Each structure stands twice: as structure tokens, then as C-alpha cells.
Amino acid sequence: MPQKIGIPRTLGYYAYYPLWKTFFEELGLEVITSSPTSKTILDAGVKEAVNDACIPIKILHGHVIDLKGKVDYIFLPRLVSVRKFGTETFCPKFLGLPDMVRAAIADLPEIIDTRVDLAKGRFELFRLCCKLGERFGASLPRVIRAYWRALMVYRQYQRLLRERYTPVEAIEILDGRQPESQDSPKESLVFAVVGYPYAIYDNFLNVNLLKRLRGLGVRILTAEMIPTRLLIREAKKLPKNLFWHFSNRAVQAAWYFLYRERVDGIVHVTAFGCGPDAMVDRMIELEAKNNGHRPFLSLTIDEHTGEAGIQTRVEAFVDMLKLRRGVL
Amino acid sequence: MKISFPRMGNSFIAFKMLINSLGHEAIVPPAPSERTLSLGVRYAPEFACIPFKILLGTYLEAIELGTEMIITSGGVGPCRAGYYGVLHQMILNDLGHKVKIMVIEPPLRDIFGFIRNVKTLIKPTRIGWRTFWHHLKTAWEKLVALDDIERISHQVRPYEVNRGETTKVYERVLQMLDEARNIQEITEARVEGERLLRQIPCDYNRPTLKVGIIGEIYVVIEPFANHDLQVTLESMGVETQRAIYLSGYTRDCFVFDSEHDVKKAAAPYLNELIGGHGINSVGETVLYARHGFDGVVQLAPFACIPEIVAKSILPKVSHDLGIPVLTLFIDEQTGKAGIQTRLEAFVDLLWQRRQMMEVRPAI
Ligand code: SF4
Ligand code: SF4
Numbered sequence: 001m002p003q004k005i006g007i008p009r010t011l012g013y014y015a016y017y018p019l020w021k022t023f024f025e026e027l028g029l030e031v032i033t034s035s036p037t038s039k040t041i042l043d044a045g046v047k048e049a050v051n052d053a054c055i056p057i058k059i060l061h062g063h064v065i066d067l068k069g070k071v072d073y074i075f076l077p078r079l080v081s082v083r084k085f086g087t088e089t090f091c092p093k094f095l096g097l098p099d100m101v102r103a104a105i106a107d108l109p110e111i112i113d114t115r116v117d118l119a120k121g122r123f124e125l126f127r128l129c130c131k132l133g134e135r136f137g138a139s140l141p142r143v144i145r146a147y148w149r150a151l152m153v154y155r156q157y158q159r160l161l162r163e164r165y166t167p168v169e170a171i172e173i174l175d176g177r178q179p180e181s182q183d184s185p186k187e188s189l190v191f192a193v194v195g196y197p198y199a200i201y202d203n204f205l206n207v208n209l210l211k212r213l214r215g216l217g218v219r220i221l222t223a224e225m226i227p228t229r230l231l232i233r234e235a236k237k238l239p240k241n242l243f244w245h246f247s248n249r250a251v252q253a254a255w256y257f258l259y260r261e262r263v264d265g266i267v268h269v270t271a272f273g274c275g276p277d278a279m280v281d282r283m284i285e286l287e288a289k290n291n292g293h294r295p296f297l298s299l300t301i302d303e304h305t306g307e308a309g310i311q312t313r314v315e316a317f318v319d320m321l322k323l324r325r326g327v328l
Numbered sequence: 329m330k331i332s333f334p335r336m337g338n339s340f341i342a343f344k345m346l347i348n349s350l351g352h353e354a355i356v357p358p359a360p361s362e363r364t365l366s367l368g369v370r371y372a373p374e375f376a377c378i379p380f381k382i383l384l385g386t387y388l389e390a391i392e393l394g395t396e397m398i399i400t401s402g403g404v405g406p407c408r409a410g411y412y413g414v415l416h417q418m419i420l421n422d423l424g425h426k427v428k429i430m431v432i433e434p435p436l437r438d439i440f441g442f443i444r445n446v447k448t449l450i451k452p453t454r455i456g457w458r459t460f461w462h463h464l465k466t467a468w469e470k471l472v473a474l475d476d477i478e479r480i481s482h483q484v485r486p487y488e489v490n491r492g493e494t495t496k497v498y499e500r501v502l503q504m505l506d507e508a509r510n511i512q513e514i515t516e517a518r519v520e521g522e523r524l525l526r527q528i529p530c531d532y533n534r535p536t537l538k539v540g541i542i543g544e545i546y547v548v549i550e551p552f553a554n555h556d557l558q559v560t561l562e563s564m565g566v567e568t569q570r571a572i573y574l575s576g577y578t579r580d581c582f583v584f585d586s587e588h589d590v591k592k593a594a595a596p597y598l599n600e601l602i603g604g605h606g607i608n609s610v611g612e613t614v615l616y617a618r619h620g621f622d623g624v625v626q627l628a629p630f631a632c633i634p635e636i637v638a639k640s641i642l643p644k645v646s647h648d649l650g651i652p653v654l655t656l657f658i659d660e661q662t663g664k665a666g667i668q669t670r671l672e673a674f675v676d677l678l679w680q681r682r683q684m685m686e687v688r689p690a691i
Contacts, residue, residue: 050636052630052636052639053640089603091633092602092634093633093636095600095602095637096598096600096602096637096640099600100640103597103640103641103643103644240413240431243407243410243411243603274375275377275631276633277375278374278376278377278380278408279408279411282372282373282415282418282419283418287418289422290421290422
């Protein structure tokens with residue numbers, strides 16, 4: 001029976017899942033993801049995680065608990081940097097993630113906490129895959145093949161994202177399933193939704209925000225739909241880059257959508273208790289107000305975010321914009 | 329030009345001298361107060377860390393005094409502090425203030441930016457690079473002297489016979505250092521200050537506890553932010569030790585001598601630089617435990633990212649090495665009374681542990 005490796009369905013999942021999944025499967029492992037975020041996962045996470053943590057980290061703890069008992073390994077890479085020769089790193093909670101989880105949850109299966117630091121050189125990803133392959137006793141040719149296949153799938157994934165599928169939809173397509181049709185026919189507004197992938201695409205966490213918006217006739221643009229190259233070009237306008245990968249992406253995307261696309265409004269999804277977001281949110285707000293002249297909505301999500309609360313705020317925002325555009 | 333800067337502990341005494349000696353007018357921001365904090369809270373994002381809020385309030389108060397430029401340090405993070413300047417600037421502009429925030433990055437990271445910044449500072453007052461360098465060195469000496477004196481005050485205070493005397497003498501020494509104009513005078517003031525502090529009548533036979541203080545740099549250094557934690561502890565007869573001083577991390581700290589040691593000590597629990605002083609908090613706790621300290625107090629702003637990571641790991645360290653850790657997360661609602669009560673309870677607990685260990689025969 002193949003050994004099972006578990007991947008939590010949050011944090012890095014939305015950015016890199018297809019890559020890791022293909023790689024591990026090619027090595028002969030069975031890949032198991034945790035269940036989609038749910039009340040059970042949230043509650044378990046809230047119970048085990050340090051109580052001052054942000055909600056996504058609590059949810060991660062929940063996903064790890066969900067995997068416990070089902071798998072032989074849990075893949076929890078320590079994401080340090082993902083851009084070659086770049087200077088950005090990840091939020092400290094990502095950097096200390098494996099240590100936090102180990103200190104918080106007892107009796108875990110082995111945690112594979114590969115350190116992903118691609119800034120170190122050109123062949124880092126390959127080197128790191130070799131190390132992983134060695135760990136699971138795969139021969140070099142097999143690792144090389146797995147590496148290439150994984151990269152191919154990852155590229156395909158990126159292409160699907162550029163075709164404006166959300167990560168969740170793109171992963172479904174890669175798995176050979178048909179996602180629900182996305183945009184409603186009677187669209188009248190275009191919104192940019194910016195924020196961390198693990199906040200925007202986790203339907204439980206954000207109480208189905210994307211679906212709600214689409215239901216109100218809004219077309220949605222997110223950072224993942226835009227080639228990274230263009231986002232980075234936009235970032236040149238910033239006085240100084242932030243330090244953290246996902247925060248940078250959110251800010252860059254906001255700038256991009258403010259100045260390069262005709263969006264009607266910007267929605268920033270922020271996670272309760274998120275340190276970086278306190279700054280990111282205010283920056284986007286001020287820029288949208290003072291220079292971009294675009295309406296801005298900030299939605300903070302926490303463990304008590306209710307359907308009603310989100311729906312009212314989103315509806316009010318959409319109505320205001322429709323009125324303004326005269327499409328109501 | 330009227331120039332101000334962030335205020336952190338006593339460092340303003342050195343920064344004031346530096347700016348004045350470069351031919352500008354230093355505006356010393358008032359010591360942070362309730363008003364500072366509430367100004368900061370009003371205009372800062374709700375979830376910004378408390379140093380960000382107090383600094384914003386400080387800048388607003390400095391602006392009331394006519395400040396035209398604020399000089400602050402950048403930093404390469406990876407924590408939010410490195411980005412404070414940018415967001416502070418955006419917020420101040422949004423409020424309609426014309427003030428410019430000059431963020432000085434460490435020269436090693438951006439040497440050209442550093443040179444450019446210094447040039448805008450010294451050109452209008454026609455000061456050459458050599459003179460600039462000289463003034464910088466003098467200010468640095470003063471900063472070092474200020475930290476040295478503070479460190480001595482922490483050694484003396486727990487043992488003073490008359491409660492409050494150290495603080496009085498310390499204030500006087502600060503005054504002396506403030507008046508010192510050049511390196512020689514600074515050295516004299518420092519030597520004299522040390523003599524005065526050491527002369528305070530002390531009772532070294534008094535039993536004391538030893539507590540290490542760890543955490544985020546701003547709340548550790550600025551007494552307003554930590555509600556005078558160190559002095560409070562010392563007045564309860566607790567000797568405190570901390571590694572974080574502005575003039576240098578672990579400089580002259582007698583418990584551990586280099587950052588390298590601290591990282592090595594942290595490695596079994598956390599083997600990654602996570603920004604801020606996160607890894608240091610873990611490593612220092614290990615070292616304090618090994619050096620027989622009675623306990624550790626972790627001081628951090630509420631929602632401080634690296635310290636949350638540290639906090640989640642510390643229970644394990646505390647359990648493995650048998651050293652109690654008290655974590656104090658500080659936000660704008662934290663009151664002095666609350667801190668006082670928690671410290672008293674912690675100190676009681678430490679005394680009890682000490683007694684239990686003494687009663688139990690050594691095996
Ligand atoms: S970036 Fe924010 S939400 Fe993400 S892990 Fe860090 S603190 Fe949490
Ligand atoms: S270390 Fe803590 S207080 Fe300092 S910038 Fe980071 S989050 Fe804020």
C-alpha cells in the first residue's frame with residue numbers, strides 16, 4: 001500500500017497544491033488533502049492554536065488535526081522565499097509554522113517541513129525536490145521525471161488561472177471535473193478582490209464571498225488572474241516593497257487594479273488578527289481614496305463572521321456602485 | 329530645519345544632540361502619554377501594533393511643535409517596523425500635514441540611499457562628511473553611555489535601602505549626560521554617574537529573585553509602553569536582566585555574550601529567523617533557564633507577529649527546562665494596575681517555587 005502524505009487545504013494550498021500533488025504522486029505516494037474548512041475544523045483549530053494567532057493560522061491547526069490519523073506524513077513546508085534572487089520572505093507565522101504546529105499539537109505523524117528558500121539560487125527548487133525524493137527513497141531518474149511533471153502541471157495551473165478561473169476551479173479542472181459556470185449573465189460591475197489566497201478562496205472562512213458577489217451581478221478579478229510580471233511592474237510605483245510575499249501580492253494587485261484595469265471597486269478581504277493586514281488595508285484604502293479615486297470596501301473575517309453581516313455589507317456596497325453607474 | 333524623531337526610552341538625549349550639532353533644530357517629542365496614545369489610536373489602523381500607534385501619536389505631537397521633518401530608521405524586517413515610515417507618511421499626508429518622513433535604511437542594505445539621505449541633511453547647513461562622521465560618533469558614544477547607565481541602575485535598584493533613591497539619582501545622571509558636549513565630557517559624565525549610582529546605600533544580603541525580560545524591542549525599551557515594568561519589578565526586590573538595548577543587542581549582558589549563542593540555544597525549538605526578536609525570545613528563555621534565573625517575562629505588543637510565534641513555542645521551553653514564563657501582551661487597553669497585579673502574582677509564584685526547591689532535599 002502506498003504511503004500517504006497529507007496536505008492541509010489552506011495557506012500555501014491555493015498557490016502550490018497542483019505542484020506538490022503531482023510531485024508526490026509521481027514519487028509513488030498517495031496524496032490526501034484535508035477536508036474543506038468547516039465548523040469542525042475551525043473549532044479544533046481555535047482550541048489547539050495559541051489564542052493570539054490570526055484566524056488563518058488557527059484554521060491551519062484545524063486542518064492538521066483533520067489529517068492526523070489519516071496519513072503517514074504531513075507536508076508543511078517552511079516557506080521562506082519563492083522568488084529567485086528576490087528579497088521578499090513570508091509572514092513570520094509562515095516562517096515559524098512547523099515549530100508552532102509541533103509545539104501545539106501532540107502525537108502528530110511525521111511533519112515534512114522542507115525549507116523552501118528559492119532566493120538562494122537558480123536550481124533551488126530542483127535541489128529541494130531531490131532531497132524530498134531521497135527522503136522517500138526514489139531513484140534520481142524518478143525524481144527528475146516527477147519534478148518535470150510537477151512543473152508542467154503547475155504551468156497548466158497558472159494558465160488556467162490566467163484564463164480567469166479561481167484556484168479552486170482550476171484545481172477541479174486539473175482533477176478532471178467541471179467547475180460550476182462562473183459568471184452570471186447579467187453582470188454589470190467589475191470588482192477587484194484582493195487579499196491572501198487563503199482568505200479569498202476559502203469559502204467557509206469568507207462565507208462564500210465570491211459567490212455572493214457573482215450572485216449580485218459582479219464580475220471578479222483577483223491577483224491570481226494577472227501575470228506576476230505585470231504585478232511586479234506596478235509595484236515599482238510603491239515607495240518601498242513590503243517584506244512578505246502574500247502581503248506584497250495583495251498590495252501590488254491593488255495598485256495594478258487601481259491603475260491598469262477599469263474596475264468599479266476594490267474589495268480587500270482581511271483576516272482577523274492578521275498583523276501585516278493592518279498596514280496593507282490602510283495603504284490600499286488611502287491609495288484608493290486619494291490617488292486612485294475608486295470606492296473601497298474592507299471586509300474583516302473572523303470566527304464569528306455571520307452570513308447576514310457579510311451579505312448586508314456587500315449588498316450595500318454593490319447597490320451604491322450600481323446607483324453611481326446608473327445601472328440600477 | 330526643525331527635525332524630530334521617534335522617542336524610545338532615553339535615546340532622545342543622544343538624537344537631540346546629533347541633530348543640533350548638524351545645524352538643525354531638534355524638536356524633542358514629548359514623552360509618550362495617554363494623549364499620545366489616544367492620538368495614535370485615533371488615526372492608526374485598528375490592528376496596527378502598539379508601537380506603530382504610539383509613534384504616530386508622537387509624530388502628531390511633534391508636528392504640533394512645528395516639526396518639518398521626521399527622521400526614523402527603516403529596517404529590513406521581516407517585520408512591520410520596516411514599513412512603519414511609509415504608512416506613517418501616508419497617514420500624515422492624508423491628515424493634511426506637509427511633514428516629510430525620512431527613512432534611513434541601514435547603510436549596508438542601501439548605501440546610495442543612505443548617502444542621499446545624509447546629503448539632504450548636511451548640505452543646507454554646509455557640513456562636510458568628516459564633521460558629520462565626527463558628530464555621528466559622538467552621538468553614538470552618548471547612546472552607549474546612556475545604555476550603560478541604565479544597565480547599572482537596574483543592578484542597583486533591587487537592593488537599594490531607601491526605595492526610590494536609585495530613580496532619583498538616575499534622573500540626575502541623565503541630566504549630566506544631557507549636558508555633556510563632546511566625547512571627553514560624555515566619558516566623564518558616565519564615570520561620575522556610575523560612581524553616584526554605586527554609592528547608593530544597598531543591602532546585598534537581601535534575598536532577591538532573578539527575572540529575565542524578553543520580547544519586542546519597542547515595548548521592552550519604552551517605559552510608557554510597558555508601564556514601567558522593569559522599575560516595578562525592581563521595586564518589588566526582583567533583579568531584572570534584559571538583552572535588548574538600543575546601542576546593541578546583548579552588549580555587555582553578562583548572561584550571554586552574542587546573538588549567535590542565542591540562536592544556537594533556540595535551535596531545538598525554533599531554527600529560523602522569523603523577524604523582530606522572535607527567535608531571540610525563544611533562545612534567551614533557554615539561556616536564562618540555564619543560568620538559573622527564577623523566571624522570564626515576555627513583553628510584546630498585542631498581535632505582534634514574531635512574538636506570537638515565540639509565545640506558541642515558549643510553553644514547551646518552559647516545560648522542558650522548568651522556567652516559568654509570564655507573557656504580557658500590551659495594547660491600548662492595558663492598564664498599569666492590571667500589569668502590577670499580574671506581576672505581583674508572578675513574583676509570588678516564583679517565591680513559592682524557590683521555597684519548595686529549598687525545602688526539598690537535594691538529591
Ligand atoms: S499574513 Fe496575516 S493572516 Fe497570514 S499568517 Fe500572517 S498574520 Fe496570519
Ligand atoms: S515585531 Fe511586533 S511590534 Fe514590531 S513591527 Fe513586528 S508585529 Fe509590530
